[in-house]
Amino acid sequence: MAVFLPSPLEILERKKMPTTISDVPTPSFLVDYDKVKKNAQKMIDTCERLGVQLRPHMKTHKTVELGTLMTNGTNRTIEVSTLEEAEFYAKNGFDDILYAHPLIAARIERCKKLAYRLKAFHVMIENFHGLIALLSSPLENGKKWSVYLEIDDGCGRSGVPWDSGDVIKLAKEASESPYIDLQGLYLYNGKTYEATDSKGIENTNKEGTDLLQTLHKRFTDNNIECRTLAIGNTPSCSRPHEGMNVLTEFHPGNYIFYDMQQVTIGSCDIDDIACRLTTRIIGHKPSHNIFLIDCGFLALSYDGMYEYPNEFSTFVDNADLKVIGFSQEIGKVTTKSGDKLNYDKYPIGSQLFIIPWHSCATACQHTVFYVHSGNKITDMWKPAKGW
């Protein structure tokens, strides 16, 4: 791995690194190093066992350090959600990057630079606009655009509907173009998010695998070559069934941290969750049966708050607490049970820890992650930002 020396400012900042998790400024995003290491290794082992290439998604954390951990130190074969991330990882020595977002013509120039810079850079298309954009801007010097075709299994997320005529038309045109290398098919397999246990995930995985195989056969029947059958998302890859060994690539991302949503789905246990938000109590409001914390919508994000008001914010060691409202920098906390708060138990200034509903949403609100092993802060990581 290429080493990028920290700037003088960064060295100064690292000097100020807190000693323990009690010393971090609040609100802050905490990453449990031992748990992320375990989560990363487990997914590597799963993929090795099934003989499937792991292409971990970086969007959850956007850091160099976790990219290295998730790729088992190779810094190869990753997936990103924005061009900013693609450029960030390319700059930091990563290669074989899939830019997994429906391609539009307005992004071709930035993609071209990445295609020339990296040994392997892949784009994703889901419609003819994307295909025409590629055909109108062929790469030079013998390079071809490497393309994943995204499939929609009916969820209405991005992807070409799997049972529409457009799948074959798009794939046929792409595979017959001298400017394009049709790398493969990618299915997000979004129905796993409707599961409530690991059995439910496994069933959906079977459906997704069958769908990709059906499509692959249809491709073969139409003389369309395509090497990769990729399936995505964290529940799918956390609870795979053995029949998924017919697939080529796994694209999970959230598993590095996990969160309460993943627990609810059944893709992990609460002890697997490797991140927390730390906050402090800043005020008491007995007349409203609330206390105030220094965690507003900017620090935790609204993700899950309205759909899952009781699960959205899980306070570690304080099971009866929940966030019921936000301003930019302040949260209001009351009890789930409706019981009166015991303010003696929650003095102003005391530190609390929240497990987020959706760790991707919470992590992305932070410019630095405080990494710890046990209670000791061991590092500070800076994620990529923007688009």
Place this chain on the structure above:
Amino acid sequence: MAVFLPSPLEILERKKMPTTISDVPTPSFLVDYDKVKKNAQKMIDTCERLGVQLRPHMKTHKTVELGTLMTNGTNRTIEVSTLEEAEFYAKNGFDDILYAHPLIAARIERCKKLAYRLKAFHVMIENFHGLIALLSSPLENGKKWSVYLEIDDGCGRSGVPWDSGDVIKLAKEASESPYIDLQGLYLYNGKTYEATDSKGIENTNKEGTDLLQTLHKRFTDNNIECRTLAIGNTPSCSRPHEGMNVLTEFHPGNYIFYDMQQVTIGSCDIDDIACRLTTRIIGHKPSHNIFLIDCGFLALSYDGMYEYPNEFSTFVDNADLKVIGFSQEIGKVTTKSGDKLNYDKYPIGSQLFIIPWHSCATACQHTVFYVHSGNKITDMWKPAKGW
């Protein structure tokens, strides 16, 4: 104003500045320079007319450039919501900064540095924990902690309840301490957010002004000296009544951009809104009557989405569109009316502009603001981030 030269990297980035708003990458946050200038000037004029000191809040944008515009070029007398902002503005030559967040002991050391560095640095307290923290850490060299006491008018937001005995106790102890200069009282005046027109705001302003005057009289009766009576928030200061000239300071922030929430309250017209989010269409889903845009929850934020589903996302020149769902980097758009989308009118790749429900929430999701005059991009501004 002290000038801070851009780094070589920033110079390079400015070279890449887009020419027009059609050239900006999407999603991006756009700032209309002519409108922010007008909004800033109008608030300056209002405060001059009423003889009230303007202390604009920086939390909405967190940029040096708008801080300068909002302070009429003085770079003095501002308000911030986080210590990170306070340090950012101090570093960039701003002075007389109020850190408007309930103070806790864990933040005393960073506050001390700011108190020594600046000619005027003020903290805000709302409880005895904050007061004790200050009394336990007196400043040296003849400096005193300058303190605003935050008042809660009953909304249950931060602030000591205005009608509780704690107000007098806190103020008395603060004013009698040799280590503290009790600067004044601050009322957020949150009830204005329940207004639906400018008349409603004016009525609430009258209540807020009366409340501050009642408290001030109570202070005088108790021999508590306090110079400043400050009232906050954008609706209050955008639609003041003339009787507010008895107050000392105005603390609005959102008025620099305004947004759909402010239109709904009655504090501005839609033409006053000085910011937009630009996005591009990246996919069509006729089977679900939606199209996809490259604006997910990371770019727009969820703020307002659940409480005001029809007002939350206002598409400029496309009144019947609304965002109905998000993933991290993708939004789903359909019609408010339930009519079928005319996909010919919305080709993939086309650029759309969204007026946010809450501009503070949307602006804070961005690491750069694209500034324009008419269609021409004139600058790129970088806001402070973190806590």
